[in-house]
Amino acid sequence: MSRLTHNDTQWRDIQRNASFQELVQKRSRFAMTLSIIMLGLYMAFILLIAFAPGVLGTPLASGMTTTWGILIGLGLILVAIALTGLYVRRANGEFDRLNARVLEEIKR
């Protein structure tokens, strides 16, 4: 596991490659944004439970049994799935094409 790349200098070329820098910048920013959204929503949910549980127990409309908590809870599950889907879509498309271009440029 100690071999880092095919040879010891190749990674320096890649590091200087413009496409690589673009890839890293785009992907890191995207991953960070989505992480902050997910973490923020979940932490907000936990804090709501801890400090204001009544909010989650409010019915959606007067006379209804379904509460905001149910909607928010199920919504969070769907958001989690949607955000991972969003990431895969862009990473397996745009980012992988960029990655392929990096590898192509390095070979030349």
Next chain:
Amino acid sequence: MNIAFFKLALVVAGSLLTGATAMADALTGPVTQQALNVPAIIMFLIFVGITLYITWWASKKTRSASDYYAAGGNITGFQNGLAISGDFMSAASFLGISALVFTSGYDGLIYSMGFLVGWPMIMFLIAERLRNLGRYTFADVASFRLSKRPVRTLSAFGSLAVVALYLIAQMVGAGKLIQLLFGLNYHIAVVVVGALMVCYVLFGGMLATTWVQMIKAAILLFGASFMALMVLIHVDFSLEGLFNEAVAVHANGASIMSPGGLVKDPISAISLGLALMFGTAGLPHILMRFFTVGNAKEARKSVFVATGFIGYFYILTFIIGFGAIILVSTNPAFQDSTGAIIGGNNMVAVHLANAVGGSIFLGFISAVAFATILAVVAGLALAGASAISHDLYAGVLKKDNADEKKEVRISKISVLVLGVVAIVLGIAFETQNVAFMVGLAFSIAASCNFPVLLLSMYWRRLTTRGAVIGGGLGLVTAIALMILGPTIWVQVLGHATPIYPYDYPALFSMAVAFIGIWLFSVTDHSAAAKRERDLFDAQFVRSQTGIGASGSVAH
């Protein structure tokens, strides 16, 4: 709250949220052995037959170390996602969460949420870098540019601690569950689970373990979908109607629609949230699955598939729990003379199966519950054996120059030993309270494995000294706070007041780990530390592009 409440060991996972008080009776209550359940046993034998056939098939395809540890990297993203979701859809979550929804309604949803949100974070922060840097275990990644022996030793101990705690909880849960569902003796049940677990891993390696997990995940999803569908048909597909009926018959009335007493204070709430969210990203048997796919693209796909199935499954258990409120709690056939649920509240999903699908479907769900335990323990055993053979034997003892065949042989011996140890401990802990163990496993994973893994990939200035001391401190703090907390100090050891007042250590133990790693890294001015930092760029390029990553092996 009667004694039958949470008497099954399976709720171990439930203990994370139900809080210490409710868990006091978790595993101490007596379990009555039920009458022999013939359809369930027949269906379970069919499952065992199929999985043993797969193990035989996998054994012929398992030749190299890569085959054994990582199924040759030939698992597809979809298959791996299904297997990962299988690791999460344990008997504990199926029976435990539906029981939690049954007793306290909304709280069950809070509980499952914590398990789910870890997955997007794994996707965004860990999955592709992990796949690009590692080969068989997450220690490969953690020790990539650091000094191999100390970091692998720490990672191996972190892994083994998590695996051991998880495994004991599963074995005890298995014994009690099988006693209830199949009418088999506890000891026989534990031995059967241990023996089959060893069989799958020993002969079939990761390939068999993955297929067992996939088949189980598929039948569990099918069974749970059917049950949820029948509940929805009963209420004419109106969730509002379902909740209405449930509120009308539940003893707690409308309060089941809002957060209850599950999370007592903000510190416990946040601590628990952190343990669930980041603990997932430090579970060795989960991280190992990322090396079974060919590349980062498939790794990402598998996280998406897993997140989708796990989220879907939690929604199903929520509906099943509410369905049990209206169909099981109102039916005297499922209650004993005192009005308590026969077999305890953890049996509500099983009773619901009977209510909506008759005795054949009841047998099917019982068999699925048994299969679920088998699949989960097999994954745990493989992860534990890999920590011993790949990290401790090949990495530490042989300095990465081990003979591949010998390494696999060591791993197989470890599986045998782990199997025997698991059976012995499963029997030894029969009457003990092991409810805190899964909680502790998640806390250790979040406080030792996760910080070291994350920083090794993201933080240039991390050094071996920082990783080992900081990770070690996190491990020790998590265990110490758990021992000094309400669950062990008060309930197990019988002291009057806990020294550490909160149920979950993660908030503090994670802080200790991160601060420790930071402090002992930035003050490390050794030549070795400089070399390790210089290697960061090369590691970074590989983690981003996958150049040099181990790929799939064609047969």
